[in-house]
Amino acid sequence: MAEHTVKAFDEDITRLRGLIAEMGGLAEVAIHEAMEALMNGDEELGREVVKRDKKLDSLEMEVDTMAVRMLALRAPMADDLREIIAALKIAGVVERIGDYAKNIAKRVGRIEGRHRFEPLTLIPAMGELAAEMVHDVLTAYAARDPIVAREVIERDDRVDAFYDSIFRNLVSYMVENPATISSAAQYLFVARNLERIGDHATNVAEMVHFAATGAYPDDIDR
Numbered sequence: 001m002a003e004h005t006v007k008a009f010d011e012d013i014t015r016l017r018g019l020i021a022e023m024g025g026l027a028e029v030a031i032h033e034a035m036e037a038l039m040n041g042d043e044e045l046g047r048e049v050v051k052r053d054k055k056l057d058s059l060e061m062e063v064d065t066m067a068v069r070m071l072a073l074r075a076p077m078a079d080d081l082r083e084i085i086a087a088l089k090i091a092g093v094v095e096r097i098g099d100y101a102k103n104i105a106k107r108v109g110r111i112e113g114r115h116r117f118e119p120l121t122l123i124p125a126m127g128e129l130a131a132e133m134v135h136d137v138l139t140a141y142a143a144r145d146p147i148v149a150r151e152v153i154e155r156d157d158r159v160d161a162f163y164d165s166i167f168r169n170l171v172s173y174m175v176e177n178p179a180t181i182s183s184a185a186q187y188l189f190v191a192r193n194l195e196r197i198g199d200h201a202t203n204v205a206e207m208v209h210f211a212a213t214g215a216y217p218d219d220i221d222r
Contacts, residue, residue, distance in 0.1 A: 024138035030101035159198030
């Protein structure tokens with residue numbers, strides 16, 4: 001490519017990375033605030049989380065448009081092609097992470113007697129772990145660090161273990177306290193949303209690994 005074309009391409013890549021970083025920051029804040037709203041019964045904060053999700057949707061569309069334009073106009077190859085494809089996929093996954101945070105925020109007003117639920121001691125810790133995975137995988141993306149990406153992947157088992165434990169505890173609690181079934185079910189949905197956030201952070205980590213090395217972790221481990 002001519003020098004001016006290379007410079008324009010580099011500027012586009014930098015802009016693409018910036019958009020992904022902005023999306024990641026918004027998703028991370030959404031998880032923290034959705035959990036804060038849930039645990040404190042703060043319906044106003046929950047509504048703010050839901051409202052701000054539109055910004056994530058808008059940024060994903062901007063990434064899509066930009067990535068397609070770069071593929072059409074620049075005909076990238078090798079590392080550059082992997083970079084653009086990874087950004088395209090990561091934007092979609094981060095948008096879904098925001099959707100799960102929004103789903104948690106929507107449940108704030110549907111729970112009664114939240115202080116009676118002893119199993120809830122595990123949900124804040126699960127939320128913190130899921131948010132850390134999102135934070136760390138975006139750090140790995142910014143640094144093109146496959147080692148950090150693999151560490152994020154390994155943490156997904158801990159999120160799954162949280163979910164299994166919360167599920168068993170809440171089901172037992174519902175059996176012993178039938179009047180709480182409606183509210184306890186909302187917490188089960190929250191735990192499920194957090195488990196999915198962990199899954200999506202793992203998916204992003206696999207893409208970061210691919211963008212950095214040209215291979216998915218499973219391909220190397222075989």
